[in-house]
Amino acid sequence: MTEILEFNIKGGDFNQAGKASSKIKKQLIQLGVETATIKRIVVATYEAELNVVAHASSGKLTAVFEPDHIRITINDIGPGIENIDLAMEVGFSTATKTVREMGFGAGMGLPNIKKNTDELEIESTVNKGTTLSFRVNY
Numbered sequence: 654m655t656e657i658l659e660f661n662i663k664g665g666d667f668n669q670a671g672k673a674s675s676k677i678k679k680q681l682i683q684l685g686v687e688t689a690t691i692k693r694i695v696v697a698t699y700e701a702e703l704n705v706v707a708h709a710s711s712g713k714l715t716a717v718f719e720p721d722h723i724r725i726t727i728n729d730i731g732p733g734i735e736n737i738d739l740a741m742e743v744g745f746s747t748a749t750k751t752v753r754e755m756g757f758g759a760g761m762g763l764p765n766i767k768k769n770t771d772e773l774e775i776e777s778t779v780n781k782g783t784t785l786s787f788r789v790n791y
């Protein structure tokens with residue numbers, strides 16, 4: 654059976670970051686997904702959620718739970734990503750001073766999402782926004 658969870662994410666709201674990933678984690682535990690797999694999904698989801706908070710204005714996260722995999726899609730309204738290949742590189746970050754002072758902006762999020770997922774797609778339009786979608790098999 655397919656289940657769907659949706660969350661709104663507010664740009665700049667670091668207190669709310671992690672809400673979607675923790676709800677998704679609870680659902681995965683209920684579904685009996687292996688702990689190591691849950692960890693991969695939670696890391697990827699948290700980094701994607703945080704990227705909306707740190708870099709965009711607002712976003713919507715949709716989690717689709719299928720019998721053998723999860724698909725997470727995050728649509729945001731924001732500045733978009735000019736060069737996706739560059740953004741995927743370890744250490745590349747345009748995070749502001751304020752965001753860095755909060756301990757983010759190491760340029761590790763996207764590489765971590767890539768490492769922890771089985772499929773990753775990013776589409777982005779500068780000055781419009783970004784859609785990031787990934788799949789993790791159970």
Ligand SMILES: Nc1ncnc2c1ncn2[C@@H]1O[C@H](COP(=O)(O)OP(=O)(O)OP(=O)(O)O)[C@@H](O)[C@H]1O
Binds near residue numbers: 700741747758763783
């Ligand atoms: N949703 C997004 N909207 C706009 N730009 C983004 C988005 N996600 C990522 N980026 C761009 O890609 C860069 C790299 O992202 P990545 O998550 O790897 O690092 P970071 O967010 O800067 O730092 P960290 O994730 O380590 O805290 C960001 O600095 C930003 O320029």
Ligand SMILES: [Mg+2]
Binds near residue numbers: 700703758762
């Ligand atoms: Mg990040």
